[in-house]
Amino acid sequence: MQFRTDPRTGKMLSALGLGCMRFPATAGRIDIDASERIVLDAVERGINYLDTAYIYSGNEAALGEIFSRNPGLRTKVNLATKLPLPRCRTQDDLGACLTRSLERLRTDHVDHYLVHNVTSAAAWERLASLGFEDWVLHQKEAGRIGLIGFSYHGPENEFAPLLDAFDWDFCQIQYNYMNEHFQAGTAGLASAAERGLPVIVMEPLLGGKLASELPREAKAELDAAKESTDPVRLALRWVWDHPAVTVALSGMDSLEQLMQNAETAERALPDSLSSAEARAVQLAKEHVSSSYKVPCTGCGYCLPCPHGVNIPSCFGAYNASFAHGRIQGMQQYITASGTMVGDAHFASDCVRCGACARACPQHIDIPRELSAVRRRLQIPGLPALVRLGTRIISR
Ligand code: SF4
Ligand code: SF4
Incomplete structure (x- = not known):
């Protein structure tokens, strides 16, 4: 060893x-x-x-x-x-x-x-x-x-x-x-x-x-x-x-x-x-990346979102769902949404204020892409379920 x-x-x-x-x-x-x-x-x-x-x-x-x-x-x-x-x-x-x-x-x-x-x-x-x-x-x-x-x-x-x-x-x-x-x-x-x-x-x-x-x-x-x-x-x-x-x-x-x-x-x-x-x-990386849908580099310039959305992690999970399968993307999405720390925030928390998009060097239309993340990775009722689960666990 x-x-x-x-x-x-x-x-x-x-x-x-x-x-x-x-x-x-x-x-x-x-x-x-x-x-x-x-x-x-x-x-x-x-x-x-x-x-x-x-x-x-x-x-x-x-x-x-x-x-x-x-x-x-x-x-x-x-x-x-x-x-x-x-x-x-x-x-x-x-x-x-x-x-x-x-x-x-x-x-x-x-x-x-x-x-x-x-x-x-x-x-x-x-x-x-x-x-x-x-x-x-x-x-x-x-x-x-x-x-x-x-x-x-x-x-x-x-x-x-x-x-x-x-x-x-x-x-x-x-x-x-x-x-x-x-x-x-x-x-x-x-x-x-x-x-x-x-x-x-x-x-x-x-x-x-x-x-x-x-x-x-x-x-x-x-x-x-x-x-x-x-x-x-x-x-x-x-x-x-x-x-x-x-x-x-x-x-x-x-x-x-x-x-x-x-x-x-x-x-x-x-x-x-x-x-x-x-x-x-x-080269393998480039092939995997070419299946990515949002050109997010994870720089974090768009953060913090006043509504707690973890923007780069949402896009990371979204991209992973195309490169490695939807289940992997959903797992990544749930982990990065803060569900385990009792402070969960999801793509659906975005109120489309646009503050983040103005800071993005990749010129990503962040609110629009977050809607796509929600549609692909967020099962209906997930935020309510997670918040209920967190309340039960913390008792
Ligand atoms: S547009 Fe959405 S994600 Fe961006 S800062 Fe506003 S609420 Fe947060
Ligand atoms: S600023 Fe743009 S590229 Fe950087 S993490 Fe946010 S969405 Fe991704």
Whole structure:
């Protein structure tokens, strides 16, 4: 396994981390035996970073069961889980969520604790108003939290201010060759590196879309790169080619995937992509991008929208729905709409004031395109459903 140094703590982390969200399941129930085989094989191959979250149904408990079946396993890994913002209305809620995670995971501490899916400065301000900063300090002193970070799905221009809003130990961003200008993107990766923060990458394969659902022409470009013909290997190697990436998470749900990704990680050193491979990725990107409908670069000049619409993320999801399928677009749309932070805003919240369009260097007719986003990605009644769900969860 290749290990990379956490620039802040000096810890050595495996370049490949195991995303536990996709543990094998049968009829909606996690298969503990199959999941245990994956975790043990991952650790055997040198993976020392496991990622889960409070809201991944049954996931923390499954991992806790695997730890309890295998004495000594817990101490071999850096365990990451995440705080669910919609459940946190008071400082006591923060403590209750952490306690619940520790109980499920059958451990007394989390090595990497993340605020889950911060999508805006407003989400951070709400958290800060609960006394988050003092709370974290106290939990660190009590040894219940090792390092504190956040996962991010907001617009590019709000990422750097969030990095500076608190004394974070690490951050987690969505990053892959199609998302250089989406959410934190390459600029966000550089901002984190400038601040000496380790970066955990999620979605290096865009939820598997860069593995199995590439347009035919894009796949042909990758196949033509003789040194590495497999789209999965090339997409992962593109991520690890960036020295600022510390760990790339992959939700591996079979031993075969694990073996292939671990082998790839072994050799995927920073700056090791050949020029032929880099060119193949570039051409594949161009083919995927040519299916995009809105020429949004994700610059964020149109933000903030006074009605909270996350404009670049709406267009990112809309474009993804043409390149990678409508379901992928809808998933991306729901995530980026802030549903998990209890502060959801949708394309339908646009009142067509036009302020954003005047600031757009691409001259996109933003209100008109947002209507198209709503028609394609927003099932009728979604905002009301999400707001109701958030109210129920937060009780
Ligand atoms: S036109 Fe719509 S998206 Fe643009 S700023 Fe006004 S309300 Fe927000
Ligand atoms: S200003 Fe235009 S190009 Fe930039 S993020 Fe907004 S819509 Fe996209």
